[in-house]
Amino acid sequence: MLALFARDIRLSIRAGGGALTGVIFFLAVIATIPFGVGPDLNLLARIGPAILWVGALLSCLLGLDRLFQADREDGSLDLLVLGNDRHMLALTVLVKCLAHWGGSVLPLVVAAPLLGLFMNMEPIGIGATALTLLVGTPAITFIGAAGAAVAVALPRGGLLISVLVLPLTIPVLIFGVSASYGATGDPAPFLQPFLILAALTLFLAVLGPVSAALALRQSTD
């Protein structure tokens, strides 16, 4: 299993991997917002956490279609499915998700504080947003895995995956953003939405890989 994790991380870093694509897209989205909204610094600071979250969410969806499709195209997916008796397929999917998160999504979380400066956010707001992203983005990857597994047989599945997955990620977005606001605004709480966000991630860490494994078993034609 460690070998699978190491292989997928390596692939995401090597040429053709998606590690940088997501970060550049994230940068492009956040950098254009101040131009669109105008030079109202207070407004930018107020919408900052929400914009960072939406940007990170969209960047997460960008590389999801390759999660299983690359393995399917070169035949590796057949062998991963055949290995079910040694490594339960759901566990294999979980490891692939973690590697995808580490290779393509973690860079977004690392870049988020820097991009927060573009939005004139306070240090505490930046810290809270980065923390909620760190805890919340794995949930997006897990939901995305289920979508990617359903669409694995389709040649242009990328858009379909986004459409399938986006509605399901809304709760993650809502609790992520409200926790980020809770850290800066006084009346709103931080801890409660943050804990719900963590619970969502843990819940989806089970549900996502299990449903993705089910879909993958049906797709080996």
Added chain:
Amino acid sequence: MRLIAENLGGERGGEAVFSGIGFALEQGQALIVTGPNGSGKSTLLRVVAGLLPQAEGRVLVEGGGEEFPSVASACHYLGHQNAMKTALSVAENLRFWRAFNGEGRLGVEEALEMVGLAGTGHLPFGYLSTGQRRRAAIAKLLVSHRPVWLLDEPTAGLDKASEERFAGLMRGHCGDGGMIVAATHLPLGLEGAKGLVMGEVG
């Protein structure tokens, strides 16, 4: 141990491709599946491996023990694709499959030497020619042990010398008590192998 298929049927897109196929392989035996294009050779192999659902009948291994309780756990499947990553080096690919599949047999360098690719381990898989890629994929069969080899057109793209070397590897596998089911158009050089011709009935 034995590999048994009884009254097996397979379908593609809801249409039966073949039905009533049966065979039984003892240790050390090989089965060569032949037949025209579209007669269901690849489908048969995928049904045997469990990658496609059986429309009817069943496949099982007898006497696999705890190590190989099911057909999927007892077989190597070499399909049309090589299941190797072009961005990784040959040795990295093989090391991954050796660790993932378990039951390590030959070392990576040793396996590459057996298929005549000694000294290419550091090259990215994408730099190899078609025949070399196929040979690297064959090396994958050697790095971890499985009693059953399911081979779909294994010699596609191989030159004469490599074909003979591969025939030697298959004879060695059978000699060790392994079993082979191969779908092919080309003679594989396996004497005493059973034959199964698809697409004659129905």
